[in-house]
Amino acid sequence: MTTPTPDEALPRERQQWILERLRSHGRVVSVELAQTFRVSEDAVRRDLRELAAQGLCKRVYGGALPLSAASTPLKQRRQEHAERKMALARKAVTLVRQDQVLLIDAGSTNAAIAAALPENFGLTVVTNAPDVARILIDREGFEILLIGGRIHAGIGAAIGAQAIKDIRRIRADLCFPGACAIDAEHGLWSFDSEEALLKRAMIEASGETVVVATQDKLGSAATYQVAGMDEVHHLVIEHAVDRATRGALTASGVTVHRADAVSG
Amino acid sequence: MTTPTPDEALPRERQQWILERLRSHGRVVSVELAQTFRVSEDAVRRDLRELAAQGLCKRVYGGALPLSAASTPLKQRRQEHAERKMALARKAVTLVRQDQVLLIDAGSTNAAIAAALPENFGLTVVTNAPDVARILIDREGFEILLIGGRIHAGIGAAIGAQAIKDIRRIRADLCFPGACAIDAEHGLWSFDSEEALLKRAMIEASGETVVVATQDKLGSAATYQVAGMDEVHHLVIEHAVDRATRGALTASGVTVHRADAVSG
């Protein structure tokens, strides 16, 4: 990334960098920017004020958001979806601590998590999804381990014996298996037998398991069981999930984390 | 980098040097330039003022930035020569036959090749680049095998012992090793020692080797040799390459394929 010299950047260069980051990441946080550029938060705020005055971004409490929201009906829906997933991802990454080893599965939600992970945090990410790997390559300060194997087109990641064998040689702190379906009573489910085996291997290779699920995954089941609810330690759900469902999940012993509400 | 005479340079030479540095580094700092040329900052500022007046750069507090939407070095490279790379890729895929197994390395040129491969052609693609894998996942009718291992951030692909071991278990028909530098006399070269080893393994695992090189890769050398010219069977080059260079390459025994001219 364009990060020629994160430290000691020219003022204008900084603003340009902020704009790029707004485009690619969808938001910036004042504190993080101050840390990145080694300047005071005041300087960052002044930058954001200028950019906002030029109509290049929208200032919000804590940082700034892009203003380019030129959205066609189709893109808008995709964006809304993206917004919700990003909110989930932001909440999910609060469970990540410095110098941990993460095991990240395929899926658009997990891609959002990869994009939301803090840079230069000493994180090691093991993944079988080219998608996730690609996102992290474009960012900085990650140790990336790619799990190889035959790629299932419909899933978009390496599954099968080879991949499972590679995963068995890994020990991770945190695991993010993509959820196909999750139910307070019956646990985590998948639609594909091979995929279920792989997710199972991921969970077994990790200390803790975090399931991040959009609303439509909740309360439904699929064909192949991945894990019981007792093997899932954290569950991150959307803000809009109703109280009854939340209660049932909590009762099943998992720690439930509720994402922030999305503006849209 | 062309450093004709860092010290004691003529004013025009200095300005030329500044422009080059703007292209390659994305910015210049007045203080640094003054130090480099052993002139006062005033002289440097005058240079920058002139260049800016000619529309060749944008002056900012502390130095100057390139005019053409400064982007991330990586992203820049990815987008810059898109047209030319697509022309190369179109020519390269004419070498591919039905039901073959291809071994594709990392790099923007190889990504273009992946995008140009014919769908539902019975092709099996083995790659160590998440980038290439992702492109093929979004398309149809490919058997994809992902090579795992530790990912080198600067290269954007899995290299190292694990990846080489996996490649050794493969037999491919055609191999597309990314070219860092290629020379009629000295063969194929790379800038990274590990990367060179991996490319070497790829070539050894393949029946035929196809090198696809943009113009700037020709006639130059790098630090680590990947293969001699006798191990390269096909070379795909741009239309604009001059007759003399083409002759030298043909004389070295490789079959030279010339891409169509690009409109731009």
Added chain:
DNA sequence: TATAAACATGCATAAACATGCATTGCAAAT
């Protein structure tokens, strides 16, 4: 409602900048 974080504002300081002027080196004109 209490609290902490994020924010705005004014001010002091240092760096970067513009401008005018004197000096230097060199080539063409005298």
Added chain:
DNA sequence: ATTTGCAATGCATGTTTATGCATGTTTATA
């Protein structure tokens, strides 16, 4: 040989810009 003209430079001057800190205010969250 001397002078003139010109471009390039460095220095001194005053101005602008960027920044950090201290102050008081607003905002978000428990």
